[in-house]
Amino acid sequence: MAAGLAEPDRRVIIVEPKASWPSEFDAISRSLRDALGPLALRIDHIGSTAVPGLPAKDLIDIQVTVAGLDRARLAPALARAGFVDQDIGQDHRPPGTTGPDDDWRKLFFQAGSGRPVNVHVRMAGRPNQRYALLFRDYLRAHPESAAAYASLKRALAALGIDRGVYADVKDPACDLIFIAAQAWAAQIGWGVR
Numbered sequence: 001m002a003a004g005l006a007e008p009d010r011r012v013i014i015v016e017p018k019a020s021w022p023s024e025f026d027a028i029s030r031s032l033r034d035a036l037g038p039l040a041l042r043i044d045h046i047g048s049t050a051v052p053g054l055p056a057k058d059l060i061d062i063q064v065t066v067a068g069l070d071r072a073r074l075a076p077a078l079a080r081a082g083f084v085d086q087d088i089g090q091d092h093r094p095p096g097t098t099g100p101d102d103d104w105r106k107l108f109f110q111a112g113s114g115r116p117v118n119v120h121v122r123m124a125g126r127p128n129q130r131y132a133l134l135f136r137d138y139l140r141a142h143p144e145s146a147a148a149y150a151s152l153k154r155a156l157a158a159l160g161i162d163r164g165v166y167a168d169v170k171d172p173a174c175d176l177i178f179i180a181a182q183a184w185a186a187q188i189g190w191g192v193r
Contacts, residue, residue: 012166014157015058021049025060028117032064035081039074041065041124046132048153051139055150059116063132065124069107074121083109083119091120091128092167094175103127125192131178133192138181145177 025045032043047061048054066074075085088108090101097103106128107121122129139146152173156166184190 010162010164011160012057012153012157012163014055014153016055017053018049018058021045021056021060024115025050025062028060028062028115031081032062032078032119035077036064036074037077039066039077041067044133044136046120046136047118048149050136051146053143054139054146055153057116059118061118061120063129064119064121065129066121067124069105069121069123071107074107075109078109078119078121082112082114083117084112085109091122091131092171092174094131094178097127099127130192134181134185134190135174135178137190138177138184141184142180145180149173149177 022045029043029045033040042065044050044063044065045060046063047059048056049058049060071085078085086108089105091104091106093101093104103126105123105126109119109121111117120132122132139149152170156169161169
């Protein structure tokens with residue numbers, strides 16, 4: 001870090017739910033759809049800002065589902081829409097999962113400026129694509145689980161920890177929620193639609 005420049009604040013800040021998050025997602029998804037065209041099989045609002053009433057980092061998470069993780073085709077299209085390739089190629093893999101590591105592969109982009117946005121590009125039918133959607137839908141259908149998750153997020157943020165540490169602590173809690181979500185999915189016949 002150059003002398004005189006402050007290091008960016010990497011602490012997590014959790015805010016109360018904003019009514020604007022769904023409409024912000026809609027606008028961003030239209031921009032992504034225009035940039036990606038048929039490369040995007042679907043574009044979904046994921047993460048905490050996609051769950052009504054759930055406190056979150058003021059950051060819109062979006063999942064773009066594609067037929068193949070072709071960085072050479074996807075990165076330039078996303079760059080035209082203002083997203084920067086972060087060169088992250090792997091999702092957190094929950095304990096007990098089977099199958100190849102490729103099932104948890106992704107491309108990851110962030111907004112180059114303006115409104116903070118994360119774009120997770122995942123392949124159709126892979127477990128990591130399903131995880132994000134099922135996790136969101138389970139919390140939407142189970143407000144008591146969403147409230148417990150909100151308590152955890154607020155408590156972690158109150159510790160003033162770095163974003164990386166926050167994710168490392170939060171991932172196992174998400175895995176516990178996901179275990180319940182899988183049982184719920186089997187019970188109701190949930191599937192990626």
